[in-house]
Amino acid sequence: MTLLTFRFAPSPNGELHLGHAYSALLNRQMAAQAGGRLLLRIEDIDITRCTPEFEAGIFRDLEWLGLHWERPVRRQSEHFAEYQAALDRLIAEELVYPAFMSRGEIRAFIAETGKRGRDWPHDPDGVPLYPSLDKALPARERKRRIAENMPFAWRLDIETAMARVSAGLSWAEFTDETMSATRAIEAQPQDWGDVIVARRDIPTSYHLAVVLDDALQGVSHVVRGQDLYSATGVQRLLQELLGLPQPRYFHHRLILGPDGRKLSKSFKDTGLAALRQAGMSPRDIRRLIGF
Known part of the structure; x- marks a missing residue:
């Protein structure tokens, strides 16, 4: 029997924010419920904006949230x-x-x-x-x-x-x-x-x-934001x-900012690193996004 496969695929062109946290946690939850796999993919084809520092930040934020994924991680820049x-x-x-x-x-x-x-x-x-x-x-x-x-x-x-x-x-x-x-x-x-x-x-x-x-x-289920x-x-x-x-698709709700717009990596106040430095815990993050 083929395992169902989910993926979380951020771009290292900025810091992860609350919207990314929701998508990553939802992918993990749905993969666990289905007895499937969760992959992490680094979508770094934009070689001018994507940096190793932002990539390291992705790993740090996801590990802090308690996520685990299969290795090795696929980086798009290695597959041109x-x-x-x-x-x-x-x-x-x-x-x-x-x-x-x-x-x-x-x-x-x-x-x-x-x-x-x-x-x-x-x-x-x-x-x-x-x-x-x-x-x-x-x-x-x-x-x-x-x-x-x-x-x-x-x-x-x-x-x-x-x-x-x-x-x-x-x-x-x-x-x-x-x-x-x-x-x-x-x-x-x-x-x-x-x-x-x-x-x-x-x-x-x-x-x-x-x-x-x-x-x-072999991704069987694509779980990502409604904006896509x-x-x-x-x-x-x-x-x-x-x-x-x-694949089969599920486009989940978006986490919106105080102004009602979808979050952006330029919104520093909703960045996971900034929230962590402000003293928030992973449990606080889950509560904040209604997870």
């Missing part, structure tokens, strides 16, 4: 070759294209469109969709720009990608922490437009790395395109 192989496959199948427009060019294009009375579409996070004019560039022009080291990102051609998958793309979502019932959620990856799947200097993005990591680690609910549609699409297994 695996992500590159998946990216090469998407390139070969013409599912992605090099996108050269800068942020300034995107803003200017959208502003000009607005002058003509057209409302530009936005993704679920409120970010304007990429104009995707680069899809019309001839192959020769693309190669010339790449050869001249023009900055670009690999973007998923959402229209082509959706045409490759079977109808009725969905995912299985648990209705609560007991995992006693699930419901089918219709995936809407097209709401995100032509999302970035890799950078020129880093052969992956969050979306591409997370689906590969979950598959390679809509992004699941993009990840389900990538799983289908790459022939990866589909």
